[in-house]
Amino acid sequence: MAIGSAVEANTALAPLPPPPVRITSYVVFTCIMAGSGGLMYGYDLVIAGGISIMDDFLLKFYPNVYMHKKNAKEDNYCRYSNQVFQLFSSSLYLAALIATFFASVISKKLGRKVTMLGAGMFFIVGTVIGTGAQNLAMIIIGRALLGCGLGFANQAVPVYLSEIAPPRIRGGLNMLFVVYVTIGILSGNIVNYFAAKVHPWGWRLSLGIAGIPALLLTLCSLIIVETPSSLIERGKHEQARNVLRRIRGTTEVSAELDELIEASRKAQVSGHSWESFRELFCERRHRGEMVVACLLPFFQQVAGNDAILFYGTFLFKLAGFGDQASLYSAIITGVCAFLSCSSSTLFVDRLGRRPLLLFGCALMASSLTIVGSIFAATLQGNVKKLSSAESVTEVVMVCVFVIGFGVSLGPLAWLIPSEILSQDAGVL
Numbered sequence: 001m002a003i004g005s006a007v008e009a010n011t012a013l014a015p016l017p018p019p020p021v022r023i024t025s026y027v028v029f030t031c032i033m034a035g036s037g038g039l040m041y042g043y044d045l046v047i048a049g050g051i052s053i054m055d056d057f058l059l060k061f062y063p064n065v066y067m068h069k070k071n072a073k074e075d076n077y078c079r080y081s082n083q084v085f086q087l088f089s090s091s092l093y094l095a096a097l098i099a100t101f102f103a104s105v106i107s108k109k110l111g112r113k114v115t116m117l118g119a120g121m122f123f124i125v126g127t128v129i130g131t132g133a134q135n136l137a138m139i140i141i142g143r144a145l146l147g148c149g150l151g152f153a154n155q156a157v158p159v160y161l162s163e164i165a166p167p168r169i170r171g172g173l174n175m176l177f178v179v180y181v182t183i184g185i186l187s188g189n190i191v192n193y194f195a196a197k198v199h200p201w202g203w204r205l206s207l208g209i210a211g212i213p214a215l216l217l218t219l220c221s222l223i224i225v226e227t228p229s230s231l232i233e234r235g236k237h238e239q240a241r242n243v244l245r246r247i248r249g250t251t252e253v254s255a256e257l258d259e260l261i262e263a264s265r266k267a268q269v270s271g272h273s274w275e276s277f278r279e280l281f282c283e284r285r286h287r288g289e290m291v292v293a294c295l296l297p298f299f300q301q302v303a304g305n306d307a308i309l310f311y312g313t314f315l316f317k318l319a320g321f322g323d324q325a326s327l328y329s330a331i332i333t334g335v336c337a338f339l340s341c342s343s344s345t346l347f348v349d350r351l352g353r354r355p356l357l358l359f360g361c362a363l364m365a366s367s368l369t370i371v372g373s374i375f376a377a378t379l380q381g382n383v384k385k386l387s388s389a390e391s392v393t394e395v396v397m398v399c400v401f402v403i404g405f406g407v408s409l410g411p412l413a414w415l416i417p418s419e420i421l422s423q424d425a426g427v428l
Contacts, residue, residue, distance in 0.1 A: 023166075024249040030164045031173070033224060035180045036217035037116070037157035040123055042184025043191075043213065044146050045309045047206050048089055050192025050330065053313050057203040061088075061136050091140050092147040099151030107156050111230040112163070113221055115156035120218030122149030124211060131208040146210070153217065158414065163227035164247055175345045178411040182341045184213070185309060186334035192313075193331055228257070232264045293417035300413035303364060305405045308333070308398060315398065329395050336399045340406025353416055360408020367401040 051057045058066035099122075107115040122145050130142025158177050165173040191209050195202035228247075231240040240260065244253035308315070316329045344356060374390050 024247060026247045027165060027173075029220075029224070030161060031176060033116075033157070033160075033217070033220040035183070036213045036220055037119070037153040038177045038180025039184035039187065039213040040119075040153060040210065040217060041150055042181040042186075043188040043210055044092065044150060044184075045181075045306060046185050046188035046330070046334070047192065047210065048092065048143070049309070049311055049313050050189065050196070051203040051206050052089070054196055054203050056200040060200075061133075061139055088140060088143060091144045092150070095144040095147030096151040096154070099148040100155055103152040103155035106152075107159065107230075108233065111226045111234070112156045112160040113224060113226045113230075115152050116160065116217065116224075117221035119149045119152035119156065120214055120221050122146070122152060123214030124218060127207065127211040127214055131204050131211075142207075149214070160227055163229045166248065175348070175411045175415055178414060179338070179341050179345055182334070182338040182406065182410075186331070186338050189330040189334040193328055229260055229264065232260050237261065289420045292420055296409070296413040296416055300409045303405060303409055304368065305402070305410065308401065309337075316395065329398075332395065333399055333402045336402045337406050337410075340403040341410055344407040344411050348412070348415070353412055357408045357412060360404040360406075363404025364401050364408075367397040367404065371397045371401075 055066060103115055103118070106118065126142045126145030126147075126149060128142075129138055129145065133139040133142060158174060161173050161177060188206075191206050195205040198205055225243050225246070226239075228240040228243050231237070231243065237257070241253060241257055244257055245251055248256070313330050348356060371394055374394060378387075378390060
């Protein structure tokens with residue numbers, strides 16, 4: 001009888017199989033929300049580069065740059081040399097860097113929803129100021145506010161997606177954010193192409209259309225619920241249970257809720273001790289994962305993709321294309337970015353992470369070598385443009401670079417660190 005009771009007890013304690021993954025309407029809604037944040041990121045990456053070659057924009061805010069562009073006798077590398085002009089492009093990234101630190105604290109203390117709402121508000125205000133700018137100060141302030149929005153959105157949106165998505169599709173949904181970034185890049189290039197034909201306020205059109213994804217992100221932030229993990233971090237366990245039931249489409253959420261509570265408890269215990277940081281960065285067992293988790297995002301940023309997205313139109317002008325042809329060529333690179341990143345999302349589980357990284361990085365290195373060699377050998381002194389064959393080669397190689405980035409470092413630098421970090425790395 002005792003043996004029978006033990007068998008019955010063991011049977012009763014056996015873990016139940018996890019419920020099947022359901023793609024609920026709420027998860028679909030989070031994809032739309034991710035789209036608004038990703039679109040804004042990609043759109044802002046390229047829009048400034050497009051309007052920076054528009055004569056109407058330069059005449060209003062940078063007349064000296066306009067005169068150099070038209071009449072200067074300097075070589076190609078000095079045509080846009082102006083420190084204040086560079087402030088227009090760099091203010092976005094500087095503001096985003098600073099805002100990220102504040103966004104991290106707000107996301108932890110007040111939740112992901114509030115952080116995304118803040119991003120949407122920054123985007124809206126920055127868009128309004130930039131679109132209606134009457135002087136240089138206004139255009140730079142608007143650009144800086146957009147950078148603050150990027151810092152808040154990039155801090156909150158990917159985290160929100162990973163915490164809302166069912167565990168089995170979490171990686172794919174995270175990479176979907178990057179796909180939407182490429183859609184924003186393509187959209188920005190298309191808008192620039194047509195806005196350049198509208199005189200004298202085409203540049204205002206390019207800046208103003210950014211208000212559409214900004215408004216969408218703000219509205220979504222007002223409607224969505226907070227993530228279960230964020231609610232648990234702030235001690236709201238019952239609200240977290242209700243949210244889990246809603247997003248999973250089932251009442252059987254006790255197991256997942258218990259896992260989240262335990263993970264939050266461990267993070268709170270280890271996260272407030274310097275010992276946890278020493279263990280993470282100094283102990284040998286964490287060395288490999290920390291090297292990969294730190295270097296992948298680093299190489300993603302220094303590989304040059306953002307520079308090509310922003311300065312792509314300048315690169316094509318250096319190759320001898322006119323303003324319209326440069327913007328049209330930038331559209332081509334946007335299409336390449338979207339198609340390559342989408343393909344990476346579809347095949348990453350079939351082919352694996354490492355083969356895609358090796359293949360993409362090889363494409364990037366080879367294409368940059370060819371483009372750099374062409375520029376070094378040809379664009380010297382008074383040479384104002386490349387030959388037809390060299391110009392076509394440059395466009396093709398830039399597209400190859402974008403494709404290589406889109407299948408490797410672009411999406412995988414977001415995905416791989418989250419997969420390799422140990423569960424006991426509670427400070428992250």
